[in-house]
Amino acid sequence: MRVAVVGAGPAGSLLSYQLARDGAAVTVFDASHPREKPCGGGVTAKALALLPPAPASDPLPARFVHDCRFESGLGESVDLRLSRPVAVASRLELDAWLLRRATEAGALHRAERVVEVNASGRVRTSTGRDELFDLIVGADGPGSLVRRSFRAPTPPERLHMAVGWFARGTAPMLVRFTPELQGYLWLFPRPDHVGVGIAAPLASVPTRQLLARLEAEVARHFPALADDEAPRYAHTIPSPSTDPGSILEIAGERFALVGDAAALVDPITGEGIYYALRSALVLADTLRTEGRAARYPERALADFGRELLKAAAIRDRFYAPGFTRRMIAFAAHSAAIRRVLGELVLGDQGYVGLKRRLLRAGPRFLLESGLNRLTSA
Secondary structure (H helix, E strand, C coil), rough: CCEEECCCCCCHHHHHHCCCHHEEEEEEECCCCCCCCCCCEECCHHHHHCCHHHCCCCCCCEEEEEEEEEEECCCCCCEEEEEEEEEEEEEHHHHHHHHHHHCCCEEECCCCEEECCCCCCEECCCCEEEEECEEECCCCCCCCHHHHCCCCCHHHHHEEEEEEEEEEEECEEEEEEEHHCEEEEEEEECEEEEEEEEEECCCCCCCCHHHHHHHHHHHHHHHHCCCCCCCEEEEEEEEECCCCHHHHCCCCCCEECCCHHHCEEEEEEEHHHHHHHHHHHHHHHHHHHHHCCHHHHHHHHHHHHHHHHHHHHHHHHHHCCCHHHHHHHHHHHHHHHHHHHHHHHCCCCCCHHHHHHHHHHHHHHHHHHHHHHHHHH
């Protein structure tokens, strides 16, 4: 099978690695490597488990973080000690590391920009290269050319905007909710700098106003990271809706979509690296066992899609006034609630079943918070 993978981010590179190991003739098209991508760069524990083995001579380029601070933005806060570390990586370094794994496995990387794809399997690049493939995979991000060529672009109501910068220095890992914007601010410490950012639904606030909010909060609360010289970035984050059709549309005759191109991002947290890697593995296994991508969408829906649909369904309630404030206040007094929150960070606790888990934690929370009040009294 001849496969063209357009885009060498986590989804494209991991898919290329898997398919090349299976003996497919894989060509990865990406003219932008090496490049930094404007995102937090957090790799959860369950995402780390999906990565290829790291050679002794080329370890994973990431900083491992064991603690995370959550703030409500209204005064409440809680510090979590994670049961397993989260990796935080520069996307320039992480994506280059994954692409090295793919090329070592036998994939061919062409540093060329794809300008046209079509239903016959044709891929044309800016250099004039014109080739035919059995399957074209779009791993080319939120504005995916492959998606636009075979499907409609991700609708604006399913997009979030993220803005920020990369600051010199270091900082603890921090998430501060901004419920009035239906989003959050983050500080993610990478190996040699800090990712500073904020995200909110695309239509909720103008991008310039969102950036001004971030600059004001950082200047007030984290002045060491208020780097006026650091270039600012802005990019969109796509996610599915509550309709299963928003996931079932990610493949068709001679094409498939993975990662951001497939809009496989958590609608609540904006976390997309795990779903990028997982979608690549599900597509690789589908091709390995069936020789075609036809059943990839339904397999993706069964494998991880229900979690994304559930997140889309509860997103408005999660960011409803008072919810995040109560959640952090409860977690500050309850080890049971802190464990649930920590497992959400690690990806061990999904949204499906979250309500039952919180209800089970409730009696223990009441006991612990009552004991805390008694001790304080």
